[in-house]
Amino acid sequence: MMRQRSALPRIHTVLLALALAGVATAAVAQEVVLVPNRVIYPGETVALSALKEVTLKAGKVRPDAVATRPDELDGKVAKRTLLPGRYVSVNALREAWLVDRGASVQVVFEAGPLVISAAAVTLEPGAAGDVVKVRNIDSGKIFTGVVMADGSIRVGAT
Numbered sequence: 001m002m003r004q005r006s007a008l009p010r011i012h013t014v015l016l017a018l019a020l021a022g023v024a025t026a027a028v029a030q031e032v033v034l035v036p037n038r039v040i041y042p043g044e045t046v047a048l049s050a051l052k053e054v055t056l057k058a059g060k061v062r063p064d065a066v067a068t069r070p071d072e073l074d075g076k077v078a079k080r081t082l083l084p085g086r087y088v089s090v091n092a093l094r095e096a097w098l099v100d101r102g103a104s105v106q107v108v109f110e111a112g113p114l115v116i117s118a119a120a121v122t123l124e125p126g127a128a129g130d131v132v133k134v135r136n137i138d139s140g141k142i143f144t145g146v147v148m149a150d151g152s153i154r155v156g157a158t
Contacts, residue, residue, distance in 0.1 A: 031056045033068035033087070040082040045096060046073050054085075065090050095127035098151050106152045107134060107145060120153065 037052040048070060056062060066087040067073050076093040099105055099122050109116040119137045126132035126147040134153055135142050145153035 030058060031062060033062055034070060034073055035068075035086060036082045036084050036088065038084055040078045042078050042080050044078050046076050046078060046082075046088075046093070048074050063087060067093060097125040098128055098147055098149070099132065099153075100125050104137075105134065107136070107155055108152055109155045122153075 032053050032055050034051040035054050036046075036050055038050055040046060040050055051070075051073060062068060067076075067090050068087065072090070073088060073093070075096060077096050078092060079094050080092050082088055082092060101122055101124055103122050105120055105122055107118045107120045120134040121137060123133040123135060123142065128147055128149045130147050131144050132147055132153065133142055133144050143155060145155040148154050
């Protein structure tokens with residue numbers, strides 16, 4: 001006579017393995033993010049003191065295109081109102097201006113060994129890497145250039 005083996009012990013083993021895997025997944029899925037702890041108004045620089053750490057609930061996934069790490073938020077400027085406890089959209093932040101509108105700047109043109117520099121006034125603000133319009137103080141000509149990390153404007157031949 002053939003003995004029937006109970007499938008019950010195997011089911012318990014599989015369920016136990018799944019439960020342990022679920023606990024491990026939940027522990028890994030909990031992510032710590034930064035959100036504002038107070039209202040941050042447009043034009044205000046985001047400081048780490050205005051942020052708080054929040055641990056996401058198990059199974060909750062952080063949406064794409066939101067800034068949640070210190071390097072993504074600290075020192076940036078809010079383009080619109082940031083509310084407490086809410087994710088901060090990457091589009092709601094900008095780099096701090098290196099040059100303000102109306103600032104006197106040094107404009108530099110380089111072509112091989114030739115280097116020409118002139119004094120100019122910015123017609124718009126800009127951060128490093130931004131293309132801004134400037135007016136040459138001597139000639140009054142308006143042209144565009146790229147804001148460099150040192151606050152000077154680099155222009156090229158067109």
